[in-house]
Amino acid sequence: MTIPNITSVVIFLPLVGALLTLLLRSANAIRMTALVTTVLTFLASIVLYVGFDPAVDTRATPQLVDMFATWFPESVDVKYFVGIDGLSLLLVMLTTLLGPIVVLSSWTYIKHSFKGYYALLLVLQTGVTGVFCSFDVILFYVFFELTLIPMYFIIGIWGGENRVYAAVKFVLYTLVGSLLLLVAILYLGFAAGEAVNGGVFTTDWYKLIEYNVPLGVQSWLFLFFALAFAIKVPLFPLHTWLPDAHVQAPTGGSVILAGVLLKMGTYGLVRFCLPFFPDASLKYAPVFALLAVIGIVYGALVSRAQSDAKSLIAYSSVSHLGFVVLGIFAFTAEAMQGAVIQMINHGISTGALFLIVGMMYERRHTRLMSDYGGIAKSVPVLAFFMVFSVLASAGLPGLNGFVGEFLILIGAFKSTVVSNWLVVFATTGVILAAVYLLWMLYRVFFGPIVHEENRHMADLNPREVTLLIPLAVLMVVLGFYPRPFLDKTAPVTDHILEVVNSKLADVGPSDVR
Amino acid sequence: MDLSTAYSTILADIGASTSLVVVTILGLGLVLWDAFKPRHSAIPWVTAAVLLLLAIFELTKLSEPDGTVFYGMIRTGSLAAFVRFVVLLSTALSVVLSATYLERIKLNLGEVYSLMLFATAGMLVLATANNLVTVFVGLETMSICLYVLAGLMRTDSGGPESAIKYFILGAFSTGFFLYGIALLYGATGTMYLDQIAAALSGTERTTMFWSGAGLLLVGFLFKISAVPFHMWTPDVYQGTPTTLTGYMATASKTAAFASLILVLYYALPDQxxxxxxxxxxxxxxxxxxxxxxxxxxxxxxxxxxxxxxxxxxxxxxxxxxxxxxxxxxxxxxxxxxxxxxxxxxxxxxxxxxxxxxxxxxxxxxxxxxxxxxxxxxxxxxxxxxxxxxxxxxxxxxxxxxxxxxxxxxxxxxxxxxxxxxxxxxxxxxxxxxxxxxxxxxxxxxxxxxxxxxxxxxxxxxxxxxxxxxxxxxxxxxxxxxxxxxxxxxxxxxxx
Structure with missing residues (x-):
């Protein structure tokens, strides 16, 4: 089955749904519209998945391209240019899968201003999907920034006690990074236009990777790009917005944030920083690897110290994404593959963790672990999913988390860029993850019931089970048989590494190393 | 300049400045209308409708070739049409907003709209002027009307403050502006923007030129409220009726910027x-x-x-x-x-x-x-x-x-x-x-x-x-x- 302009359909269908919700009045109609829209989008993305042929090369152009060349005036080469390659595909699938899950998880959690919430949620999905499909850097930037507006309101209006502080901090942090990114994009566009596009300003990704940026400017361009993405990831020490945003955001917001929004940062590092600025990336790789490892260990230690279950998971994201960054800056095929697959894994398992903590919060209106204890007896189904997700997140072999972390660590050990000692420290992160996650499990679910009100906590209802099942299934599938997914991403990660190596060879190794 | 054909030339050129003529005539008409039927409720709507039509009319002229009319005093062409469009659109939207707002704060005076129209006429001249004298005439027509509008809320403590501050500082900046024009004329012997550049090309820049151009820029920077010449902005904006603040902040700035662009591009082209x-x-x-x-x-x-x-x-x-x-x-x-x-x-x-x-x-x-x-x-x-x-x-x-x-x-x-x-x-x-x-x-x-x-x-x-x-x-x-x-x-x- 083929649908014309399928990529654009997947991007903009949620936006259409958002406009529809604006016309409705009753809460139920709004929720149903949002659900139907996101489910349809997911189905459309399956068409995308089927339509994507991994055998076809994406070195010169992505697949399933939609292009509107006169989006900007013809005097500049800025296009509406979306398409799919192996790297985009999985992240888009993750986004569209989380769409209906988030809508379902918000079903009873959101108690006021339904219209605004679901409309913004759908706009947010359009933004995120667009980020992963854009092959024009300005278009990427537009979608990248578009995600800020709905997220500001979702945290600021439907969030917890300290929501405004968290929302403003989130926007300002991201904005500082992304505005500098804009400067770098414009500079790069002019420079690349001079060099490879006959003097015409260009932001076409395929033209930009052809352009070997002079060493003199590579460093600052790289730093401007990397800063924007490092804030988004977030890389230690730029992570401080994340715990605030996560803890204050409503469950749906946290899931989107952890599941896909953070991936925009790591995606940006892979897609733009490495192939555009290989020399600078290599030069700063030790710094980024060091910060990543600090993030891994620091995030894990801080997680251990939390009394709030949601902020524990929030800090665990800092730790887990440290692995992804480490994988990216190891410059080996395995590590890069691991990084990409780990983005997906983290989206699935951390998404599930946030969902379950949100469900607990809905029942007891507290996130403090000390307010629970022994609830496995009263809510066995919830406990089952929690244990499952925790094990996946902690990297138990056979579940998805293991695959990514294993590939990253193997790749990093092989790497000549990252010191082996750093990797050893990173490995402790895996152990620490088990410590804080299992400790959380123990405190919340096992042992005696200390609070009487927990004895009659309601277990998951069918809606909640429905939304957790796809995630649990994926944890197993990705854990046991990651091959089909890795095969999809491998051509792209190989291509990016090839670009990096050929550009490094062009300049000559003596300049940087 | 052959003055025997002046009458026919000017008559022929009027078509190129339709908006200016219509806005001015409408402004004068409103004075009369308001004199015989004070505070007539249709005044703002007629004003807005005419302004909108003119804005649309300017849009149709966006692809016209560049040129000058009135013996090189006013520029025509796509840039002029675009700036006129922005000014007219801003004015039209402000008039619609003002219609209900001013009624609410009981300041729905007919002269407000004629003043706005005269100010707009000034802006239309300023934004398309090709001669420093035309720039000055446009600037002053615009500014004087705005001084009055700024003080519209007479009973409000902020109103007179706003008007007086705007007037005094505005007059001050006008002084700079005029002095700049005079010195530039002294240095180049012409007031036509393009001829200034021509007179300068290949000659040594004199101190008189530098100070003249500098003072001229200072005058412009006042009008566009750039630091350090922005001091008047917050007080004036605060004391002016809000919809008129919007008008002031947009249309007058657009016109002043357009004029500055013309001066920089035609008269002072080197960087x-x-x-x-x-x-x-x-x-x-x-x-x-x-x-x-x-x-x-x-x-x-x-x-x-x-x-x-x-x-x-x-x-x-x-x-x-x-x-x-x-x-x-x-x-x-x-x-x-x-x-x-x-x-x-x-x-x-x-x-x-x-x-x-x-x-x-x-x-x-x-x-x-x-x-x-x-x-x-x-x-x-x-x-x-x-x-x-x-x-x-x-x-x-x-x-x-x-x-x-x-x-x-x-x-x-x-x-x-x-x-x-x-x-x-x-x-x-x-x-x-x-x-x-x-x-x-x-x-x-x-x-x-x-x-x-x-x-x-x-x-x-x-x-x-x-x-x-x-x-x-x-x-x-x-x-x-x-x-x-x-x-x-x-x-x-x-x-």
Whole structure:
């Protein structure tokens, strides 16, 4: 089955749904519209998945391209240019899968201003999907920034006690990074236009990777790009917005944030920083690897110290994404593959963790672990999913988390860029993850019931089970048989590494190393 | 100059300045109308309708070739048509907003609209002037009308302050301006913009030229309220009736900027000014945004924000290329729409106050839920002012920043984006107050109780502004409109 302009359909269908919700009045109609829209989008993305042929090369152009060349005036080469390659595909699938899950998880959690919430949620999905499909850097930037507006309101209006502080901090942090990114994009566009596009300003990704940026400017361009993405990831020490945003955001917001929004940062590092600025990336790789490892260990230690279950998971994201960054800056095929697959894994398992903590919060209106204890007896189904997700997140072999972390660590050990000692420290992160996650499990679910009100906590209802099942299934599938997914991403990660190596060879190794 | 054909030449040229003639005649007509039927309710609507028709008429002339009329005093062509369009559109939208607003604050005087029309006539001259005398005539016609409009709220303590401050500082800047013109004339022997460049080419720059051009620029910087000549802005904006503040902040700035662009492009084409303008742009952006942070009064906040936005436009002028000038003109269109909308929302919210006009942010807590239309459109304006895609503000920023980077002013753009990151804080604070701050229980100005309905006309203007911003943001192909206004790079042209 083929649908014309399928990529654009997947991007903009949620936006259409958002406009529809604006016309409705009753809460139920709004929720149903949002659900139907996101489910349809997911189905459309399956068409995308089927339509994507991994055998076809994406070195010169992505697949399933939609292009509107006169989006900007013809005097500049800025296009509406979306398409799919192996790297985009999985992240888009993750986004569209989380769409209906988030809508379902918000079903009873959101108690006021339904219209605004679901409309913004759908706009947010359009933004995120667009980020992963854009092959024009300005278009990427537009979608990248578009995600800020709905997220500001979702945290600021439907969030917890300290929501405004968290929302403003989130926007300002991201904005500082992304505005500098804009400067770098414009500079790069002019420079690349001079060099490879006959003097015409260009932001076409395929033209930009052809352009070997002079060493003199590579460093600052790289730093401007990397800063924007490092804030988004977030890389230690730029992570401080994340715990605030996560803890204050409503469950749906946290899931989107952890599941896909953070991936925009790591995606940006892979897609733009490495192939555009290989020399600078290599030069700063030790710094980024060091910060990543600090993030891994620091995030894990801080997680251990939390009394709030949601902020524990929030800090665990800092730790887990440290692995992804480490994988990216190891410059080996395995590590890069691991990084990409780990983005997906983290989206699935951390998404599930946030969902379950949100469900607990809905029942007891507290996130403090000390307010629970022994609830496995009263809510066995919830406990089952929690244990499952925790094990996946902690990297138990056979579940998805293991695959990514294993590939990253193997790749990093092989790497000549990252010191082996750093990797050893990173490995402790895996152990620490088990410590804080299992400790959380123990405190919340096992042992005696200390609070009487927990004895009659309601277990998951069918809606909640429905939304957790796809995630649990994926944890197993990705854990046991990651091959089909890795095969999809491998051509792209190989291509990016090839670009990096050929550009490094062009300049000559003596300049940087 | 052969004066025997003067009559026929002038008559033939009138067609090229239709808007100017119609606006002036309508202004005079309104004086008479108001004399015989004071405060007639149709006055603003007729004014708005005529202005809108003229704006549309100017749109049809966007592809006209460049030229001059009235013996080289006024420029015609696509650039002139575009600037006239922006000025007329801003005026029309402001008139519609003012119609209901001024009635509410009991200042629906007929002369307001004739003054606005005369000011607009001044702007139309200023924005298309090709001779320093025409520039001056346009500038003064505009300014004098605005001085009166600034003092419209006579009984309000802010009104006279606003008018007097504006007048005294404005007169002062006019002095600079005139002195600059005189010295430039002394240095070059001509007042025609293109002939100034021709007279300069190949000759040594004298001190008289430098001081003349410098003083002229100072005069312009006053009118566009660039730092350090911005002191009047917050007080004047605060004391002026809000919809007229919007008018003042948009149309007059657009006209002054257009004139500055013509002067820089035709009369002072070499890029000697780039560094100076870049410096002023940097200071303007930083100071405007930082001081706006500290404001509690929304109008003062928007005043400082408009100072900062003048800085963004100056970034493009500092680039000194035709792309820069095109970007600046495009930015002025976006800027006008955003600000008319933002001032319009604030104007509507002032209505609610029983005990006088209150414009502090805190008094607007939770307004979004009670007035969703105002809340949502304000969201568009604030995000667009911050420069978020997919709204016009982002494309505007692209249009001013890209030429500066291409001209090698990357440092200036870095300053600009950091300043606009600061601006996000206060723009978002407005939305925070509108949507996230719980409304106070003792609803002092009765927002909850007196559920007045937003007048349809004003609502329509806000929606039109929001939709325009979305269109400008989603379809940046419209940037093409301003790209080919100025021929070639900014080099000296034969007259």
């Amino acid at each position: 000697n000014w780039s560094q100076a303008i870049a410096l002023i742009a940097a200071v303007t952006m930083v100071l405007g945004n930082l001081v706006a942070l500290a404001q509690d009064n929304v109008k003062r906040m928007l005043a400082f924000s408009s100072v900062a936005h003048a800085g963004y436009v100056l970034v493009a002028l500092a680039a000194g290329t035709t792309d820069g000038y095109s970007g600046a003109l495009y930015y002025l269109l976006v800027y006008s729409i955003m600000n008319i909308g933002a001032f319009g929302v604030i104007a509507l919210l002032e209505w609610d106050d029983a005990g006088g006009r209150k414009q502090t942010l805190d008094s607007l807590a939770g307004v979004g839920y009670k007035r969703p239309l105002l809340g949502v459109t304000m969201g568009f304006f604030m995000f667009s002012l911050t420069g978020f895609p997919p709204l016009g503000g982002f494309i505007g920023k692209y249009a001013v920043f890209a030429p500066a980077i291409s001209a090698g002013l990357t440092w200036l753009v870095v300053v600009g984006v950091l300043a606009s990151a600061v601006s996000a804080y206060y723009y978002l604070r407005v939305l925070y107050v509108f949507w996230m701050k719980p409304a106070q229980e003792d609803d002092v100005h009765g927002l909850g109780t007196s559920r007045f309905s937003v007048p349809t006309s004003a609502a329509a203007v806000l929606v039109v502004c929001a939709v325009l911003l979305l269109v400008l943001g989603v379809y940046p192909g419209l940037l093409d409109v301003t790209t080919n206004f100025l021929p070639g790079q900014g080099v000296a042209l034969a007259p």
